[in-house]
Amino acid sequence: MSTLTNVVWLNSICLAGIGAYLLMRVFKKKQPAPYPPGPPGLPLVGNVLDMPQAKPWLTFMEWGQKYGDISHVEILGQHTIVLNSVKTAMDMLDHKSMVYSDRPVLPMTDEFAGWKDTLLFLPYGDRFRQYRKHLHRTIGSRAALDTYNLIEEIETHRFLKRVLTTPDQLQEHIRHTAGAIILRISYGYEVKESNDPFIGIAKRALDNFSNPNAFCDFLVEFLPFLAKVPEWLPGAGFKRLARESHEMAQEMASAPYKFAMDQMAAGIAPISCISTMFEGRTLSAEEDDVAKWSAASLYAGGSDTTVSAIHSFFLAMTLFPDVQKKAQAEIDAVVGPDRLPCLADRTSLPYIEALAKEVLRWSVVTPLGFPHGVSEDNIHDGYYIPKGSLIIANLWFMLNNPETYANPSQFNPERFLTNDGKQPEPEPRTICFGFGRRICPGLLLAEASIWLSAARSLAVFDVSKVVENGVEIPPEIDYSTGTISHPKPFKCSIKPRSAASTQLIQQDARY
Template sequence: MLTPADATWPNLWLCLAGVGGMYLVKHVFSKKNPAPYPPGPPGRPLIGNLLDMPQVKTWLTFTEWGKKHGDISHIEVLGQHIIVLNSVKTALEMLDKKGSMYSDRPVLPMGGELCGWKNSLALLPYGDRFREYRKNFHRSFGSRAAIDMYHPILEIETHRFLKRVLAKPDQLQAHIRHTAGAIILRISYGYEVIENDDPFVEIADRALDQFSQCVAPSAFMVDNMPFLAKVPEWFPGAGFKRMAREWHKTLEDMATAPYKFVQDQMAAGIAPKSFTSNLLEGRTLSVEEDHVVKWSAASLYAGGADTTVSAVYSIFLAMTLYPDVQKTAQAEIDAVIGPDRLPSFADRHSLPYTEALAKEVHRWNVVAPTAIVHSLSEDDVHDGYYIPKGSLVIPNIWFMLNDPRTYANPSEFNPERFLAKDGKEPETDPRTIGFGFGRRICPGLLFADASVWMSTVTLLAVFNISKVVENGVEITPEVDPLSGIISHPKPFKCSIKPRSAKALELIQQDANY
């Protein structure tokens, strides 16, 4: 199977000569900058900082740049300016307060153009179509009152998740993915998944894995040399073109198949209410309107099918490593809810420690460590530094949520940091950082937060999660997040058992409504 490295680098270095020529011409005839660029690693002739751009766990390299160069770092790769932001203050000043300038997306030759993700909200250029997508999302997910409508779905699908985990605890990751897919498919399209090997869940998993690969910074040479997008597939080193063709088809299938399902259900008069059916109801759509509805739904589907997977998996990791935190939360749940029922959203305001635990999940496991890159639509001078039009701007969210200036002992999983105690104010709510900034902030943040809370409180109500013992040896999982635009905890083993006979009854009771 081709990898990004196999498909990108071989036989392409000769192209650097042409790029070098263009780079020299550009610099000879470029106008004088109104201010210096932000500081950063020194570049090399012709290629700039090409060799400095990290390939894996980019957020760690960006963090080192921040420690050395300050809150704003700058590199230049083959003429492309890249700005890394390493503080919340700077991210808010630039991405929020100057949102009209910093809300565009760059043209990504591999992920956006060749693979087709330019149609999704994640990579959509800033403009009228972007605003239409956001308007559609806001109607369904823009307020807590709107999210309340989805509480029954979250509760019932989380209950079904408990049953799957009870039956096959060794397939935890698969159960989390299945449940995330089940929730978002019901909300997006009114589709109920089948219990095993659901085709819509499977195709979303493939498409989102491919998305994480195809938009990763510097994973494909074509993103640094866009002219390579025009080379034929048979050209030496152009394996990325074949890969992109296959990935484009996966994405198109992911967007089209469930959309057609809703259309067919509506034609038959049996479609349940969903995000898509609400947008289609009583309308005859133009080609543009059809595109907006289809890809709004696909964006919701894509956005909800993978991000919560990372967060929920990390709950199990944290509880395995921090048993005292687990016991404290369970004591609170037992005192408030008791042993005779499962938690519901009506209990949320009565469980402050569990609420803090869910917040800590968002901080400790950073789902999108560097978010998706922003693009600057016009020249800017910020804090005395020149940021040229077209610069790629990357907020290092991982460091912002692990900054010791903001969070005491950031590597430690400690929900109490979010509780006022002994006259000490709670630390910064990670949900104001982890979902991005400005006009590109995640539109489903309220729904994601509700999903993580429901998973947290329900799991802790009925399961004890602990380290696995193999051959008499206790296995301690490693905290080692995997690379990707969406980062997941490294796979690990844990023991998952019902807390009591009564908890077992609650898990096994009917999960329908």
Template sequence: MLPLTNSTWLDLCLAGVAVYLVKQVFIKKNPVSYPPGPPGWPLVGNVTDMPRIKPWLTFTEWGKKYGDISHVEVLGQHIIVLNSVKTGMEMLDKKSNMYSDRPVLPMCGELVGWNLSLGLLPYGDRFRWYRKNIHRIIGSRAAMDVYNPIEEIETHRFLKCVLTKPDQLQAHVRHTAGAIILRISHGYEVKENNDPFINLADHAMNQLSRSSAPGAFMVDIMPFLARVPEWFPGAGFKRLAREWYETREQMVTAPYKFVKDQIAAGIAPMSFTSNLLEGRTLSAEEDNMAMWSSASLYAGGADTTVSAIYSFFLAMTLFPDAQKKAQAEIDVVVGPDRLPSFADRESLPYTEALAKEVLRWNTVVPTAIPHRVTEDDIHDGYYIPKGSLVIPNISFMLNNPRTYTNPSQFNPERFLAKDGQELELDPRTICFGFGRRHRLTTQSSDSLAFDCIGLHLADASVWISTAMSLAVFDISKAIENGVEITPELDPSSGSISHPKPFKCSIKPRSAKAIALIQQDANY
């Protein structure tokens, strides 16, 4: 077989454009117009308009200019951007039967190999198998209660680490999030320092975030590029994908093998994975589904809570008044002789509101993974063609002044009843996405049911970290050479966004606080 030359590849690209043009000639006439959006170019459409870094900022500008629904087209691929909670709920929740599919993401899904993870799966038997098993373990607050001791003990260990080395806050947050999810997903107790599974998750989740960010790689816009060889000019993404594939493969298989080895030795502790495997004979397909559902749980809890808890420390550094109010509440309800626990949660409404505000103030998932439309639709007078990608701009939704008063301010009171004023929208309804995969519904005034399977875990982790940290630490701006350092809010690009690393001062509130931190924290 003759090797493909650069001119051959150019011919193939031109052939692809020709096929696209032929399709345009014979395409049916739209029943109504597309939503408004930036004007495109002939042939390539809006290929130059698609942002590759922090896409939510560009999407916000489109919202201001074109309204709640905007539209672009890139080489025949229609992309719909949503900039309001109302539109997101009307389309992705109420019409979830046609808006909850996932697109094929060539970079993240096919090349890096995350296509079998829960977040990228289309609806089908495999998706339902994952969901059923994961929902049984962490799908409700009641189901999560059995893991409360793990959350409390690992967060207590986190306090010890912060007390000893406060300048390594980000590493402590990541270590603790990994410790919690690995205990739940695989029954694995992490090493105190330099744990291999924590490091693996750190690399893999960073790569997952980068590979799934909207517009980050042209191969997601022009899928035929997935077939070009690594040596082809501009195909550097293929080398990245090969490296990231290896990391992803290790993250999925290594913890799963650990559980199988533990079961064979008769020493496996209770975990999501051991529950799927022990006492059962699985087919090859079931074994693969068990491995991937475990990996999906592991991946889902390994990075989102890291972003949220690090955001909490940034918020407390910048907004000391909110910190003092929460500490005053904790001092009255819990007192100085013990650490807060989940049993105190209902008695700490301001602390609860503060944890909600953390999720709103600095968005963990700014745009979410795109949805794919499975049928033609007309919404609000606009034509949404089958196959369109729908991207909710969650970052703007959580900072929209029409929804949240003074959104740049960190204000937990917006979620507390006061003088008959209506509460502002609970950010947990949208902060991790929309649709049948992600919906939060209200069962009663006191019971929230999250349809996003990982949201109860994230919600619990953020709350217990908030309550315990505020009980024993004062968090403030760092001072260097007599100058107070004010950190900036500068979230990273990627599908999971993290605050820019910052400096702060973390000091124990009292001698009693030190004693509480230094108590044993063992299983």
């Protein structure tokens, strides 16, 4: 078939789809109230040209300033509602959670890219509740999480050793440690010191998932019939990307799960999410599949999000040395020089606790969260929110709103402490982990990992700007566009605070 014929055929398919869309518009039922305000769209395609590709949270912030806390766009019949205030998000996603807890159907991401069985994309229903029940049992309470404190402390100590040896590979060390912690908790798997296959699997799968063009990038999300076109057709490159992503997602779910099952069959499995799910019972085929994908959801969720947060912690320490000195002074006074801070010290180190909170606020890991879906038509604040709408909460703006957080660009842990009778600013954890029944089930684990990495790193390292030719080089604050946003690569100097610090790092990490 010639290229010209291919193009004509693809154009015909698109025209047919637009025709079907127009017919749907003609016969659609009359809406009971106006949509929320938003930028005016074009005929046929609606607001397709208004959707930003780079740092969309900034464009959505501008919409909020122009149209109010809730705004609306429509792309080929798909309604999208953007929320720019915590109050509106809580009113809709928390207080009306029965209506706003679904996930939108995204053919590219769900079906073709292989993510449909993860908790993140699962529709609200019985299977969703089973996943949440499993994860709550293993990591959903402080008592449950205490089971894994030693794992976190050992792996974070190993992180310090790697940074001491090769500080220029900081980001790789952060990723390795995050993967090591989540794999041991999820599957009881202890990673190899380098080139671990399971860490590699997760990185490839999540790099594909969180690519910079993931948001509204594929036309198939709005014209699902395009999924039927063959992969070889010009313009159908998304089919190849989807196939590769599907293979990686399946491998990410199956390979470590098989390891854990083999360990249990041999009677040598340590405690983990999987071993806890199977404890004292035999699972049906359906329950087995739920267990596999529950663990995969934890594995995927914990392999990348804390990487971004901890990398941002080092960026903040490079840029805000006064904060670093205050934190180190607290550690020195409370913990002393003879041991590393541990998770049992959290209540005794309020400044470090506030610092960890500020990491979550200052570096918003998922600037737009993940879209909620609307399960039935709803009227909210006089506006019509049709069934099937996407609800996007602009978490980045909520955590950088100057009316809520004074000087939001400044990294200031003291905003979360009571000083001179002044009340602390709002907790970021009520925003950054999402809302309603879709709130992140691993939030306690994420907070503990960030706190421990920060406390232990500050106890033994000084982090500062790199000096080149006698001149300090300040790193740039710039974050990637993507579902999970990472700081762009930056240079910093990481050196032991003293000879005693070096000795402390080099002690055996198994204790």
